[in-house]
Amino acid sequence: MRASAFHITTLKEAPNDAEIASHRLMMRSGMIRKLAGGIYNYMPLGLRVIRKIENIIRQEMDAAGALELLMPVVQPAELWIESGRWEQYGPELLRMKDRHGRDFVLQPTSEEVITDIARNEIQSWRQLPVNFYHIQTKFRDERRPRFGVMRGREFTMKDAYSFDRDVAGAQKSYQVMFDAYMKIFNRLGLKFRAVSADTGSIGGSQSHEFQVIADIGEDLIVYDPATDFAANIELAAAPCLIAQRAAPSEHVAEVSTPGASKCSAVAEMLKVPLSSTIKSIVLTTEPKDKPAVIWLLLLRGDHDMNEIKVGKIPGLKDGFRMATDEEIIEHFGCKPGYLGPVKTIKPVKVIADLTVANMSDFVCGANREDFHIQGVNWGRDLPEPELVTDLRNVVEGDPAPSGVGSLAIQRGIEVGHVFYLGTKYSEALKATFLDEGGRPALMEMGCYGIGVTRIVGAAIEQNHDDKGIIWTKTIAPFEVVVCGLGWGKSEAVREQAETIYTALKQRGIDVILDDRDLRPGIMFAEWELIGVPLRVTVGDRGLAEGIVELLSRKNPDPTKIPVQDCVDQIIDALKQY
Known part of the structure; x- marks a missing residue:
């Protein structure tokens, strides 16, 4: 990819409504452009990040045995009425009528549709277990959309749904998805915690949230620094702080x-x-x-x-x-x-x-x-x-469940959620199968969501500085940018930059060549804002000494590396990023 052929439009200032770092930096770097409140166009730069996140999700979901399908954005109201959520869901559910006066919804989630698929497609215990997933646009009519992609109305989500014969099978499917999520978020390079959580409007009896650690997070996570215990503050058990009631010592x-x-x-x-x-x-x-x-x-x-x-x-x-x-x-x-x-x-x-x-x-x-x-x-x-x-929120310093030490609290951004649903939806929609004895039985369900576009914002909140974004290498729009200084004047710069660019491409590196002939200060500031992990600078002065400069986005000091083996050194640096 050449920068002259790519759509790069950065801004010096963010719009006034951009309240948090991720919103400001996504707007300034040209990743998104606002269309309406909580609704954004994802520009080429932003879409590259989204596609990389989706690819990691697909690879791990497929490895876990899930099957990809695609369900519609528009869903008939009859299914929501049948499940009982037509009235329960609230104003976030965007409702509409078609030309014939029939009611539809713009889907915020797909429990009803996937259960309808299961009841029509699955007849026998031999077809179970099965897990279907899709990556699709969702819409929730937030009263006050804010924080860019963190709390938008339209967003991209991966949701998966498991169907099992019994509770034991459903618990096994839940654990498989939990493990897959751990792999996904580790591959994304994010600092996160898996925390016990409330099931909320989705329902069910078991739930874990995957929270990216960030100061701007809306959720409070209670955790024990000495163990693996972590829970959303809504669910964390608050202990009694007085072991035994003392006898009265004062007059009323x-x-x-x-x-x-x-x-x-x-x-x-x-x-x-x-x-x-x-x-x-x-x-x-x-x-x-x-x-x-x-x-x-x-x-x-x-x-x-x-x-x-x-x-x-x-x-x-x-x-x-x-x-x-x-x-x-x-x-x-x-x-x-x-x-x-x-x-x-x-x-x-x-x-x-x-x-x-x-x-x-x-x-x-x-x-x-x-x-x-x-x-x-x-x-x-x-x-x-x-x-x-127990009526209260846990507070910092409460005794830890392990009995050793005390609890700590930090903020997090929810980017994933797994639920054990049981028969909540299969019972409402009569999704049954014939068991080994030929008797009808309700399918046990689980559901598993990941906020794809929200991950973009969460990653930026966790990794940025005053210059711009600092991407993890797995989801950066490009892994390496090769910058040629004096592009229009120096044939030597053009040839060497092209050579490095071509060699990196051949080695499977996602690289972009900046051939726009910009002043160095402007060029470097743009790539620092965009947050590409490694920048290679090719200039006449360096070539005269037989070197190019390599700069990590995480390190302000460039390294001079020999031209003859610069490609190997660039790849080694990327492995260590």
Whole structure:
């Protein structure tokens, strides 16, 4: 490839809406161009990166025994109605009608379609197990698309779906895909963690996310530095921080706390540790054909509620909302900020976090504006909670599950997700096969996604500097660029650059020759912005000494190498990159 024949259009400045590094650098390097909010054209440079990612994914999926097919972007609504997700999925599902008034969706995922394929194509246990995958455009109508390809509306995704005869087979298929994903992300050259995760809207009972480590990541990953344990903060179990409840040592007393509606303000005013205060969160559930139920959740003042965990509590798993001011006043007698479990006006269901259940002599709201109660103890001053369970987010320094050391937290960008689905979709869509006894049985399913275009953004977030992108060699748009200085004036430069370029191509290196006759500063700045791993500079001055310059994008200092064996040295440097 010659630069003069390739479409290279870099920008000095990124658009104002480019908030994060990957968005800015993809725009500036000419990888993408915005068409509409969350929708981008992938220009030749960006598409080369995407295709390399896809090739690695295909190679590992094929090696794992998965079979590639291609499912449509547009899907009939009937399948989504049949699965129950037509109503459940929410506004991110883009719905449309054709000229005959029939409902369709622009697919965000393909569980329904692949299950329809399976129920029509698979009849016998002899056809199982099987795993189908495709790499296809997806669309999710994000309310606020942002961060370029990191949270766009249209994106490319690899999704795979396994079908098995039984749970044991499905678990084996899950492990095969987990192992394939580990190989994929290692080959991409990314720093990542595989973490236990919640199954979310896809459903199922087992799930792992693959998170690329980056400061800009929207997800918080909890991990144990001493072991392999890692989990999304939504799923990480928060331990009880008090081994045993101490006996009361204080008298209960109502104290004035004017204007202190936050636990931090109460602790400061009363000169007590924040960890001795109790935070009250009031939720409402509305069972069908029954009166609304008010729930009081109690957490330590320095802890935050984990909505995913709360959503799995019996009685709350079917949906809950924050209680209104009117409901709070009706049950507690005062407005939020001074609520507590002592002497509520009407009965409420009290749920305590594990740590809260073992606290003694704590501070909580008095259900009276500008007042709190100090020295409160379970059993003596109020009944034991109806339920004690894990309600909170893990915090840095919590004890590790191994019992040795403490947990740490870092940010990550989700780029892959594997789910064990069980029979969630096969039961809804009646996808059965005949077992060895000739009896119909539901297929056990798993699904496995990789955000192809999101990987591009995640890789840049993890690898860039003030000059531009720093690609890993496996997904860089080109592995090597050969820059000829004074191209239009020096025949010697042209001949030597052409010789190096041709030799590298013959050795299977993905190389581009910059023959545009640009000034060195402009040329070098462009390739630093684009992030090609190795730059070879050919100039008259160096040729007079019998050398060319080799520069790694990771190293600011060029190396002078002899012309006669420069190709071998370039290839050796690429192997070590």
